[in-house]
Amino acid sequence: MLKTIAVERPKQRQRKGFWSPEEDEKLRSFILSHGHSCWTTVPIKAGLQRNGKSCRLRWINYLRPGLKRDMINAEEEEIILTFHSSLGNKWSRIAKFLPGRTDNEIKNYWHSHLKKKWLKSQKLQHATSISTSSESLVACGRRNPQTLISLPEKTSSSPSQESNDNNNNYSCSSGPEIARLFFSEWFTSSDPYFDHSSNLTDSNHIQTPNIQGPVSDYEESGDVNQFYYNEMVMMSNSNWTLNDVVFGSK
DNA sequence: AACCTGCTCAACCGCACGCTG
DNA sequence: GCAGCGTGCGGTTGAGCAGGT
Numbered sequence: 001m002l003k004t005i006a007v008e009r010p011k012q013r014q015r016k017g018f019w020s021p022e023e024d025e026k027l028r029s030f031i032l033s034h035g036h037s038c039w040t041t042v043p044i045k046a047g048l049q050r051n052g053k054s055c056r057l058r059w060i061n062y063l064r065p066g067l068k069r070d071m072i073n074a075e076e077e078e079i080i081l082t083f084h085s086s087l088g089n090k091w092s093r094i095a096k097f098l099p100g101r102t103d104n105e106i107k108n109y110w111h112s113h114l115k116k117k118w119l120k121s122q123k124l125q126h127a128t129s130i131s132t133s134s135e136s137l138v139a140c141g142r143r144n145p146q147t148l149i150s151l152p153e154k155t156s157s158s159p160s161q162e163s164n165d166n167n168n169n170y171s172c173s174s175g176p177e178i179a180r181l182f183f184s185e186w187f188t189s190s191d192p193y194f195d196h197s198s199n200l201t202d203s204n205h206i207q208t209p210n211i212q213g214p215v216s217d218y219e220e221s222g223d224v225n226q227f228y229y230n231e232m233v234m235m236s237n238s239n240w241t242l243n244d245v246v247f248g249s250k
Numbered sequence: 251a252a253c254c255t256g257c258t259c260a261a262c263c264g265c266a267c268g269c270t271g
Numbered sequence: 272g273c274a275g276c277g278t279g280c281g282g283t284t285g286a287g288c289a290g291g292t
Contacts, residue, residue, distance in 0.1 A: 018260070018286085040277065056278075057261070092280060103280075108259050254292080262284075269277085 015049045019058055023048055027055055028063045061102045068100035072109050080106055080114060 015023075030046035036059065039052035048055065061067075072080075076098055083094045091103035091110075098106065 016262075038277075061260075089281065107281075112258055
C-alpha cells in the first residue's frame, strides 16, 4: 500500500500571542522585499517562529501600508451601519468600502460600539411612530442608515435575526427618486463600485425587480451596479408606506 | 488599597472554499 | 471525484486597562 510521504517542515516551536517590534520588523521587511505569494513559507523565509496564518493576520491588520490608525470617525461609522444593514456580518466586504480599515477593526468596532447602539435604535423604532418627508428620510438614511434600507440576510447571524424582525421585508423609501437620491448621493465619483455614466433606467441592467442575493453576489459577478439597480427598481415598484419603510414590516 | 466589572482590541480558532495534482 | 493544501472569513477568546464600589 502506497503511503504519501508528507514533506516534513522543520518543527520549531511556534510562538503565539502578541507580536514583538522585532517580529514586526522582520515580517515587514521580508514582505516589502519579497512579497507574500505563499503565506505558509513566509514565516520560514522571514525567520519567524510563527505560522503563516498569524503572519498574514499581522500583515493585513497592522503592518500593511495605508492603514489608518486613528479612531473610526462618524462618517465611517455611518458607512459601517449602512452596509451592515444590508450585508450583515460580512466584515471583509464592509471593509472594502472603508479604505485603510480592516475587517477585524470593523468587527471589533461593531461589537464594542455599534451593536448596542443599533439594537437600541431598533427598539426605539418599534416603539415610536414617526412621520417625515421623503427628503428628510434620505437625510435620515444618511445619518441613521438602518432606517432606510433593510435587506434580508442569508447568514444566521444577521441583524434582522438579532432583532427578530424585518424578515423578508425590503424596506424602502417612498419612490424611485428617493432611491436615486440615496444611491447617487452615497456613491460619489470616487467610489470604485459606482458608475455614474450608467443610467439607472437603461437597458444595461436586467429589468427584474428581484433581489436575488446580497451585494456580495453581484460583486462576484462584477456587476454591483446591478444590485443597486435592483434595489432601486424594487423601491420604485413598491407601494409601501413610510411606516413600512421605517419599521421594516407591514 | 483591593476587588469587581465592563470594555477594548489583538490574536487565535475552526470552518468553508478554491485550486491543484 | 477525491485528497491535500493554502487562503480568507467570521466567531470567539483573553490580556490589559479603566472606572466604579
